[in-house]
Amino acid sequence: MSTADTAAAPARGTRTRGGPRGGHGARRNRPRGSIDRLASGSLRVRVDAGADPITGKRHRPTIIISPGPDDEHQAEVALTRLLNQVDEQRHPKAKVDIAHLVLKYQDERKAARTTIEKDGGLIARHIIPYIGAKSATKDARKTIRALYKDCQRCRHHCTNKNWIEHRTPRKHECDPRCRKHRCEGLSNNTIRKIHAILSGAYTMAMAEWEWWSVNPIDGLAPPSFEKTDPVPPSTTEAAAIVNEAFRRALAWGVLLFIAMISGARRGEVVALRRRHHDPVKKVLYLREAIAQLDETNELIEKGIKNEIARHIVLDDASNQLLIDYWAALDAAASEAGHDLDDDAFFFSLEPDHSTPLQPRSVTQRYRRMTRAMGLDTQLKCLRHFNATELIAAGVDIRTVAGRLGHGGGGSTTLRFYAAWASEAHQRAAGDLAARLPELPAMLDRVERAKTAPEAPFERVATRIRSRILSGDLPDGSVAPSTKEIAATYDVAVGTAHRAADLLRQWGMLSAGGRGKRPLILSPGPQQPTPEPIEEGQLEAIAALKALPRPLDLELLHLGRTVKAFTAEADPADAGQLARLLRGAVRRHTAGADADIGDFELIVRFSGEPAVVTVFASL
Structure with a gap:
């Protein structure tokens, strides 16, 4: 028995280190660590790290050294290392598993009820069943990294792929929706939520509970964010959606119209009450949100996300629409014997508008309507549409972020909704192209x-x-x-x-054939059909042909244009063209030696795009 367990004299084969400084009575002589030779020949190194804050028992970190010629030296080194860890408070004070850690974190953390419930589902499905029994300190990073990898492989963490994924856990008759299991991993964003739970639990255990002074998973990085590519509806599709909604029901049309012009979240729209609309100031206030719990479908009213209360300024038409809407609601409630006060919800199935709509029912109704219209879109895309239109209209990003309820002065908007800015850039490019002159037809290669x-x-x-x-x-x-x-x-x-x-x-070379060399095919001058010439014009035409004409000339060096100039010459006179070519080459090369055979002269009549001839000195 080691002297770490008693204040008596050390047993044979046991070496101890002195007790801590200070103290009174028996504690003064209590050894802090010991090295014991076991019956197997191994050496056991053990230190006293104090009482476990969870169980109250003594916590004694232990290391076993295999027998060998240098085992005593290794044991001394291990004992010194353990004592230093205890002195520097780097050794865990509690032996807990990951399940105990995260469940205690869930009980003591301060978060919204909906957040606690959603995180509880992730803990129950992915953390406790697979790594809950693992130590929270020993090989913690390796354990959690393996969990992330398995989550990316299969969201069910399957070990046998030959099973049926049933469409519901209830008793039912299987149909094509019950199919053979196919592994499909969790998204990186979901795995990042799991990482946030574990990271928060370890941080709280270190900062508040003082279970350890060094975070065991410090440096463990989650998967990177997945890039989102929101596709908002076009202006034509948005108009069709709102018109179809108004055709079906007035309240349904107003709901989607508010979601579109305000950019509010689903829970914020269904939480709107009569007092949130100021018809005089033409403002719609966003102050609360309605959340629906996953397990019980209970509706709870909570604060707005990021605690950023905001107001939406309405234009005259939108403000008048809400005034008329409440007039219609008052008339319908009066017929049913109710009086709508300032606490009445904008949208409700009750005659007195005392309860809000269920957020999930709004999403389901929107999905059914848009699918019937042949559109592949989601309710949150109306929020995307609002941001897109604001950016396209030239509103600065901070104002857009404020209307959407994003913190960070617009950094969140840019990080997660960059596609909106891209959409605005595309629209700007389209608007600019519509104002540009028509582009000339591209010349065939x-x-x-x-x-x-x-x-x-x-x-x-x-x-x-x-x-x-x-x-x-x-x-x-x-x-x-x-x-x-x-x-x-x-x-x-x-x-x-x-x-x-x-x-x-170009039609200047024949195809040739087996054993036959290709031949040169000269296009020859194209002679236009002569028009009848009246008497008295022959002399004028002859005089005109004899006069030199203004020409646009282009000097090419090895096929690349190096100079353009104008001159008067007869394009049919090779001598005149040769003189022009030599003079242009001399000016271009500044008198340096140059091979005139590398230069060509493209000849056009002044102001005409057609090429008259290409002259080269051969």
């Missing part, structure tokens, strides 16, 4: 390569085309092979193949 080649194969094809147009490669002659093209223009054989294909698309 094949035609564009003739005048503005970009890729190397396009530049090679353009230079060969110039040779064909100039007659250097006459019509019907054998075309150069791809190897000859590659060698002549210093490009790869693949580039030469692509250049030949582009020439075929």
Whole structure:
């Protein structure tokens, strides 16, 4: 028996460390730790860590050292480490399992009743059945990390996949809704809620209950947030939804209209009372919310989320709609013998409007109506619609966050509802595009390569085309092979193949065949059908042809435009064009040596887009 259990003299084979400083009587001589040799030959290292705050018993952390040549030294090191942990209050003072920890946390935490109930469901389904019996301190991070991984694998934590998921736990006849189990994990956001429960329990145990001074799961990170992509209804769909709601019932139409213009949450809308509407100031106040408990379906009235009470300023039409709505409610209540006071709910199934609607029934009714309309949307998307319209209208993000009841000055709105801003940007782009002049028709890639080649194969094809147009490669002659093209223009054989294909698309190269070389196909000048010429015009036409015409000229270097200028010349006179080409090259290169064969001149009549000719000095 170790002297850690008694103040008597140590037994044989036992070494002890001295007791704590100070104290009176027997406590002065109580040893703080001991090393015992067990019958198996192992060494047991044990220290006294005080009384367990839960059970009241002595808490004695223990380490077993396997027998070996160096076991005594290892035992001394372990004893010193345990004593330091106790002195620095880094060793747990309580031996508890995770189930005891989270249940005590649920009992003592301060949170809304609905939050306690929802978290209790997560604890009952995912924490206690699978890790509840595990130690809250030993390998806690490893245990909880394994739980998160299993939650991502299957929300039922199944070990056998050959079972039937029944549509209800009640006695029933199975139908297609009762299907063979398929593993489907929890969302990352749900796992983050589980992490919030565990993290809060460990923090409370450390800060308030003082069970440990170091958080055993410190540094354990939950899965990242899943990016949400809310899709609000379009303005056309929103108008159709409200019109259909008013067609079905006045109260139903007003409910959806308020949800759409205020951006209020479902519980906030059903909690509206008559006193929350000020028809003189044209304001709708959001002060309370109605929540529905999962287990009992009980309705409870609670404070607004984030405790951010807010008011919604109404336009004249919306304010008048609510005035007329209450006039209709007063008339209906008067016929039933009731008088509606300021505490009457906006929306109720009772004649005196003393009880609110059930939030879940509102969601179900909205889903049935929109599905009947052929729309795939949810009730919360009306809140998205409100935010989208405000952002699109240019309202600053802080004001939008205030109307929605988001804290943090708009950071929550940007973090979780960035898609609204994206929607606004898309609308802005559409509005801008509607005001821009009509874009010109895009030039076909094949035609564009003739005048503005970009890729190397396009530049090679353009230079060969110039040779064909100039007659250097006459019509019907054998075309150069791809190897000859590659060698002549210093490009790869693949580039030469692509250049030949582009020439075929231009109709300047025949297809060729097995054992046959392709031929050059010169397009030749297109002669327009001559119109009848009256007598006396022949001399004027001849004089006009002899005069030089103003030309728009474009200088290309290896297929890329480097200069544009105007000049007067005869586009049919090769000598004039050659002089213009040499002068433009000389000015571009500032007199430096340059291969004039790398330059081309695109010729157009001034003010006309059509290309008259492409001139190259060959």
